[in-house]
Amino acid sequence: MAFRDCLISAVDQGALSREEAAELQARFDEQFAQARLSLGDDAAAAAAKDALAAELRYEAAETRRRVLLQDGARARNAEYLQGYRDAKGRPDIFSAALNLLEHYGYAGTSSVAGRAKAITSLAHGAMADVLSTFRRDFATGARRNRPMVDDVVRGLFGEETTPEAKALSGAIGETFELLRQRFNAAGGAIGKLEKWGLPQGHDAAALLQAGREPWKDFVRPLLDRERMRDPLSGGTMTEARLEASLDHVFDTITTDGWAHRAPTMQARGRGSLASQRADHRFLVFKDADAWLSYDREFGHGDPIRSVFEHVNGMSADIATMEILGPNPGAMVEWMKQVVTAEAAKAVAGKPSLYNAGAKTAEGIAEKLNYLGYRIDSVYQYVRGRQVVSSAVAAGFGDVRNVLTSAVLGSASITAAATDPFIDAAARFLSGLPMGGALGAVLHTGRRGTREEAVRSGILLDDFVHIMQDEARWAGTLGGREWSRWLADRTVTWSGLAPMTQARKHVFAREFEATLADQAGRRFDELPRPLRDTMAGYGIDATDWDVMRSVEMHRPKPGSAGFLRPIDVAGLADAPALPKVQQLLGIDATDQALARDQAAAGARRVAEKYLEMILGQTERAVPEGTVRAKSVVGGAAPRGTAAGELLQGVLQFKTFSLSFTTLQLEAIMREVGVSKPRGAAYAGGLALGLTIAGALAIQLKAIANGKDPQPMDDPRFWIQALGTGGGFGIMGDYMFADVNRLGQSLGEQIAGPTIGAGSDALKLTIGNAQELVQGKPTHAGREVVGAIGRYTPVLSSLWPIRAAYRRVFLDQLQYLLDPEASKNFSEQQSRLRRETGQEMFWEPGDLAPRRGPRLERALHR
Template sequence: MRQECIQAVQQAAKRTLTAREIQDIEDRIYRNMRSLARDDPASWRQLTDAERLRRAGQLASDELQREAALKKRRVALTISARQRLDNFINNYQGADGKLGALNRTIAFSADGKSNFLSVESRTKATRDYALSQLQEAFEAVDPRFFGLFEDEAGVRDLVFEMRGQNTGNAKARKGAKAWGEVTELLRRRFNDAGGDIGYLENWGIPQHHSMEKVGAVTKGKWVSDVIGKLDRKYYTRADGQLMSDSELTVFLGEAYNTIATGGLNKLTDTGMRISGARGNRGNASRQIHFKDADSYLQYQQLYGDRSLWEIMVGHLEGISKDIALVETYGPNPDHVFRSLLDQTKSETAMANPQDTGRIERQANNTENLYNFISGKTQPVANQHIARWSDNIRNWMVASRLGSALLASFSDLGTMYLSAKVTNLPMNQLFRNQLEAMDPTNRTELARARRAGLAMESLLGSVNRWAMDNMGPSVSRWAATAVMRASGLTAWSDAHKRAYGVTMMGSLGDVVTRTPDLKSLSNDDFRILKSKGITDTDWNVWKLAQQEDWGKGNNTMLTPESIMRIPDSAVQHLGAPERVKFEAMRKLLGAVTEEVDMAVITPGAREQMITGSGIQRGTWKGELTRSVFLFKSFPISVVMRHWSRAMGMPSAGGRAAYIATFIASTTILGALSQQLNDMASGRNPRDMAGEDAAKFWLGALLKGGGLGLYGDFLLSDHTRYGSGALASMLGPVAGLVDDVIKIGQGIPLNAVDGKSEQTGGDLVKLGKGLTPGANIWYLKAALDHMIFNQMQEYFSPGYLRKMEQRSKKEFNQTYWWRPQDVTPQ
């Protein structure tokens, strides 16, 4: 910048500028020159150098004024957020103290004592509402065969419509319109909370790059594949002229380095990815600008590894998390959280100097939970280790969880127990269950999804029973296919929808009958009053025009009923969109928290315990995930319902809760055991004979969520043949144990003259690794017609020994004997 220009700027600013400030102003002017040239190249070429400089300078001046106003607003928002958090922490009366209060702002706590909508619940409510508005987009890609495939023509048309290119496909056009509206709503909500995402006219759809695919090719190859697909008008030099091929090649080379390394060139000293103020997330220029929909699709085919739906959901999850963080902690949530953590840790330690060790652990746990929730994860250390570990775990899900549905009857116990605690009408819940379980009732499904309920099937999640970190692969496809084919996904979704619909209807009735929040009975509505609902939220709820879904659900308070309230009706409560959006999420957040209690779904706290926060691609991280595979569900059952029991206001209430939980889940566990035996060709076990104690202990453990691990207290080996210790270390360790035993058995069997035994063991191992072989309605037929015959062929007498062992160890007989191809 010339000296006379610097003097003019300093005179206008009425102070001396630093060298850095001068450089920033110069950079702004050049950036705006590029923007002017890109937006209207013809007009730009007609301008003189002086006029170009004047216009760019005016834009830079406007930018500085906007940024100054934004900075001032962000300071106010930060102060407001800090005051809210200080009030909550200082007024919290729980035994876990101020550090516990801060911890509760991060993730859902099941004890009903938080009175705060956590970042976790706020994120999920925001995401689920966004997904509820995208039914047209989901239908446009026409998922078929258990939702495992996308229709290529539908995907193409949807992408074209998102990019503003008409295809004549009305369904795709509606889906693209819905996508544009919901993403724009989330952009506004993020900016309202202190964010700064500008409006990009031709944005359309988020980008996705597979680090593995990009890293597998050279920089030159990637650049040559990309450069012809770009909209060149977005790539200009400082003087506004278009970049040359060589200049653009250098520019894209930097993008390649970031993508191919997974951000390793942008790490802090701790190994965490660099993150500035969360409010600035998304305001960086979108560096890869494709010129049209075809170019985008061609790039995704070459260098993407996610489906269109996964890309869309990933965008919604990311911005929903950002919104929740800036709303809770202010525009720079990391800074506010750190200051709160330091303050509460210091105050707690000063008040309890004898407990410094416990306080330090509590503070570390809180910090780790925040890092996990906010996405502060370390990049994958080794892609090969991570990929192979994912594939093994996916294969375990596909080959071992085909009968998980039969172990899910305990959902009924936890669902009705939760309904009692939240004061829901039991008869209506049962009626809604029947409606949701009807696979032909598409109206119920559509309404529930429009209300933001049971979105897991749309997300392709198998998080209830396994671990929801499966990467894109054939093994993931197999795992998802088995979970859907077994009916477990449909079962879980149906019961979640039934509970959520019942709760929304009950809330509508309560809101109608109750004038204000303080009029609610603490005895009947303790859980509802623990959700951080304010008087403003309640007043907005009362203004909603409730929906009549029929069949007893005639007072439905839904997210859409809240968002449809006319702006004029809520202006006296604040900015209309902000007030309605907040009240809507308080509703959806409260409902989804209780739905996940009723039909247990692991949350952030449980995921942290099962290793989700540990770096992927390391032996420690992958072994931890393998140990806890299949254990996230039982851990969640114990953690959540024990916490809920201990949160009851009286000793009698705590005892009654625990007794009801144990009794109901034990009875349902007994049912699960009997059904599982019958599905395997065995007769039901005697529940009252000499082995009754063993049976009911197994039922207690199975109903309580421990599944097959109930057998470990009853026998030296599980009914699958694995040692108890190996199985407790997870199915992957159990598989390794089985392979080692077979290897050890080969020479021993040869010495003992039983070499044929090895063949039967290998067949059994192969069966245990066959995806779908364990599906509950197929496994008896597959066993008797294929696997048993193979075992008997390779190891004559193998089936007779198996029958004898079942009689000896479990006192069971068979209604379909192992050696019979068909039932006799």
């Protein structure tokens, strides 16, 4: 009986639905079409049936395994959602659902975002020499030791190479294999390929630009046909099958797979996460040179980027599947419905796990649709939002990058003043020693100290944001390479990026040192703040016993020890293995199985430890939490005008949102423990940040050629509170109608992207209207102002911005603005009127007339 007739009979008997039969027929037709290239019709039909039967048997086994994993994840998450209690002991299923996606303590469990960072950190720690060798140059941002990259690729392909490159490729290969095994254990199905090399990225635009036949002509001689397997017969690829397969690959890459999808009445999503990396890695290159040649022409052109994109992406996928199951999208949908159903019970007056607080039934009912939306928006940000149009996303990203370069060049001054106080608050919450942070920051700038931190499993930002899509205080950037370089170099040259990384390393190393000092104590003997912090990330007494069984790391003989996460992860390879097995309750009858279980258990404890360190580091050095970012952008995809404008609204506000939400959470928790303790924490933080804000204002004034502001004016201290409290740019509006970018409060709230667009309209259409109406345009002055506001690097980098304005912009204004002298005089009068300041480097002067009068800070 023909295959089609079999399907018709199965539908008539009710064994299959029409949709299922159509799907099977489409898969058979694809197999048959491929087989006909080398076989006759009858043989092709038989081969297609056999191949489809084998696929279905494999899929059935995998489906059963994934169903069990998914059910296990749902049971664990249901137990957590039902058992979570807030600081006052009340059930709060909505907060519990968000905790599973992201949290920074007080949750008692791991989150997807936190575990992803922890897995990434351990992977990076195992490749510390790779990070050190290929770190970026401070001045240019270029990757160091670039010639060695090709040698490392050769090592990954199993070819002869230098000893140094072989060691680096060995570390990369071992990390790849560990991640592959763990991905499969979580529900994936990636086969092991000998001499696989590394992932091959494809630039769809480059393929389309080259064209199908030129691409095939280019890639064909680079492939190893002897190692490529025919997916139908399992044998060597014939010429005809290779040609058809290359057509299939080209269409798949350039259409994101849509060229081979049959339309159905069901929505097309990406499906189960477990199956998204289960490809056959079909293109097998002859050798490293072939891979490199293809990568330069149709890939990223940066093998190190390919390495870390793979590591970071696999880590995120593993964390997502381990917590949410092989099909995390389905789990998120289940959580949304569970939370909404519990909220609906509260509306109906029934017992509920939803924390209504002071809201009435009407207020809860109003939020029913919002709850699921909020959970979904956080999940979209955790996983990375869909990009609808890469061209639109890149264009808006370029604008954000240029604005970042034009604005954030002095943010390091504020960070230098405020970070020690924020750091001290985080130490207080975490139970760490309060002193020595500033000196340690200076010390950690040394290369040796930085490498020690990375080797212990602490993230190095350069290799987390391998595409440089994030910058502190700027949020998500995106954009093309040239604009990302501008933004990245500005925050680096200003000192913001190095300072941020240094503070992270200091805080993390302080955690390791503190726990090493406490290793002699049982869990219930630890100081309460430290014990509560550990419990907030799911670390219990058993985990602590495993952690403290490690031999402390001492960089120098006789030095203070560090309890490093990477050493905890490696306990199964140490003499402590029997003790770890006993602590974890592992049956040692089967030694090989017990060792594997102990290794997985030790690694899991290490990841909890790292999740705690990295989570508390976000409190010490705020950059931007997913929850804060998703408040504005929601689930809006990237690459749409609306989504990108929303992203622009968020630019420069990420720090403020994250800082505020984390501190409010901490204050509520501290008040729950003790009202006096909570009040002392909140008051001490506000006082410290106000002093820091005052210092930042004065330092920026001097950097801009102004005398310090008189501090006997109450308005100054209000501005200092706004600046030090995380509002940064918002502090500019305390006493002026416009901010330092020349934009109104409304324009700044709308975001710098919209503000820049408004400025462009004023400069063009606005001046044209004034010209038609016979009004003075001041076009020359406005052109100079726009150049001063939006010139990357020069207009914001604090060591040179004053000189750039006085030596170049002011002289340009003399040429373009007939009333330049009058305008300069008005600037000084306005400054004197609003803040009581004078300029020691006056507008229009090529050099300062005097130094800053520091005594002006004491009185007017």
